[in-house]
Amino acid sequence: MTGTLAAIGAGLAAIGAGLGIGKIGGSAMESIARQPEAASKIQTAMLIAAAFIEAVALFAVVVSLIA
Amino acid sequence: MKFSHFLTSKKMSAVAFFAVFLLFLNANARQHESEGAEDSSAVMRAETGHAQEKDEGKFEINNFIFHHIGDAHEFHFWGEGENWTGLHLPIILYTDKGLVTFNSKAFALDNDGTKVVEKGGMRFVRAHGKIYYAADAAEHGSYVHHEKNEKGEEVILNKKPLDFSITKNVFTIFFSVILLLVIFLSVAKSYKRREGKAPKGLQSFLEPIILFVRDDIAKPNLGHKYERYMPYLLTVFFFIWLNNMLGLVPFFPGGANVTGNIAVTMVLAIVTLVIILFSGNKYYWGHIFNPPVPWWLKPLMIPVEIIGIFTKPFALMIRLFANITAGHILVLSLLCLVFIFNSLAIAPASVFFVIFISTIELLVAFIQAFIFTILSALFIGMAIEEHADH
Numbered sequence: 001m002t003g004t005l006a007a008i009g010a011g012l013a014a015i016g017a018g019l020g021i022g023k024i025g026g027s028a029m030e031s032i033a034r035q036p037e038a039a040s041k042i043q044t045a046m047l048i049a050a051a052f053i054e055a056v057a058l059f060a061v062v063v064s065l066i067a
Numbered sequence: 068m069k070f071s072h073f074l075t076s077k078k079m080s081a082v083a084f085f086a087v088f089l090l091f092l093n094a095n096a097r098q099h100e101s102e103g104a105e106d107s108s109a110v111m112r113a114e115t116g117h118a119q120e121k122d123e124g125k126f127e128i129n130n131f132i133f134h135h136i137g138d139a140h141e142f143h144f145w146g147e148g149e150n151w152t153g154l155h156l157p158i159i160l161y162t163d164k165g166l167v168t169f170n171s172k173a174f175a176l177d178n179d180g181t182k183v184v185e186k187g188g189m190r191f192v193r194a195h196g197k198i199y200y201a202a203d204a205a206e207h208g209s210y211v212h213h214e215k216n217e218k219g220e221e222v223i224l225n226k227k228p229l230d231f232s233i234t235k236n237v238f239t240i241f242f243s244v245i246l247l248l249v250i251f252l253s254v255a256k257s258y259k260r261r262e263g264k265a266p267k268g269l270q271s272f273l274e275p276i277i278l279f280v281r282d283d284i285a286k287p288n289l290g291h292k293y294e295r296y297m298p299y300l301l302t303v304f305f306f307i308w309l310n311n312m313l314g315l316v317p318f319f320p321g322g323a324n325v326t327g328n329i330a331v332t333m334v335l336a337i338v339t340l341v342i343i344l345f346s347g348n349k350y351y352w353g354h355i356f357n358p359p360v361p362w363w364l365k366p367l368m369i370p371v372e373i374i375g376i377f378t379k380p381f382a383l384m385i386r387l388f389a390n391i392t393a394g395h396i397l398v399l400s401l402l403c404l405v406f407i408f409n410s411l412a413i414a415p416a417s418v419f420f421v422i423f424i425s426t427i428e429l430l431v432a433f434i435q436a437f438i439f440t441i442l443s444a445l446f447i448g449m450a451i452e453e454h455a456d457h
Binding site for chain 2: 061
């Protein structure tokens, strides 16, 4: 039972992180298309933001692994 | 961004309805199943027997995966049982009676607490990769005492000596440190020898990466004081990158899950924390102990800021650990698909997915090294920022 709940928790975390990273990726694509010369700066900023979101999702994964 | 349109859109409500519908359907099916099983106990017994068999198979795969991502006292090359080929690494224990060392060969690959090793007047057994003092008498052939705790999990009651062994991970850390020293000392020497000339050989391969760390990681985040922190950033970047890559190599010098070990990432994060704490200037500490907020918010903000000091390195630790461990688990689970389905037909698909994920993992190995370094630089940069114009 706890295994199932943990799996549901991990799935929910994945949905949240997916939404967040999708939004970041989409916006980064848009801004690179608007201003291709700033691509490298945008990519760096995108990766940092993605890392923060990913960390939250990974916290959830770790918690559901422990539970 | 507003998410309101997301909730009100027709497509989403249709999806939500369908999901809820499926959920009920599933619950109903479960109920039917259990009712049906109650009717014929014989069938149920047969089924549970079958389920147990399945469970055992699954359990073994879990064991297999956790064995591979965990640490060990031996470096396994290939083969099982009698054909086992590998490196027995030294065991170093700090016991009640001082330091005890012996070769892990003495355990003869035992991991269930059945083989007792006598050394220095003490008896040791190994169970699930951990070394314990052996019990006086064997219990079902095992010299460790098991007991169930309140959660129903098996716990081992034997006392443990402190284990400072050269394990698989420690061995790989030594290996990568030596590799990094050899590479970078030779590159540094060629910079001295060929001053003012174009880079050559290994030097020309590493120069763009070092410049990348300097120009894209250190300079934008640390400002004009970046040179002080370059040695740390370069070290941590190349150490993490090399170990991530070594973890993806499935045979001898690689294969250990070093950066996927939470102790290793914890030490890396603590080093970053120490650097932040020692290089923080008065603005940084002022921001923590006297944040620029109305006076009545200060009792709330000061604890939050103090916790914030520790959450940053904590997130660094978890991020690297979880990313690398998740990558390894993913690759191994995809490999295990063959054993779960127990058929050769699934093998091409499994191999294809493993290659696909491994390629992504090559990218992740670099990105995680980059992220760890750039976040370290960012946090150090926040601590040494000069202005305080809030």
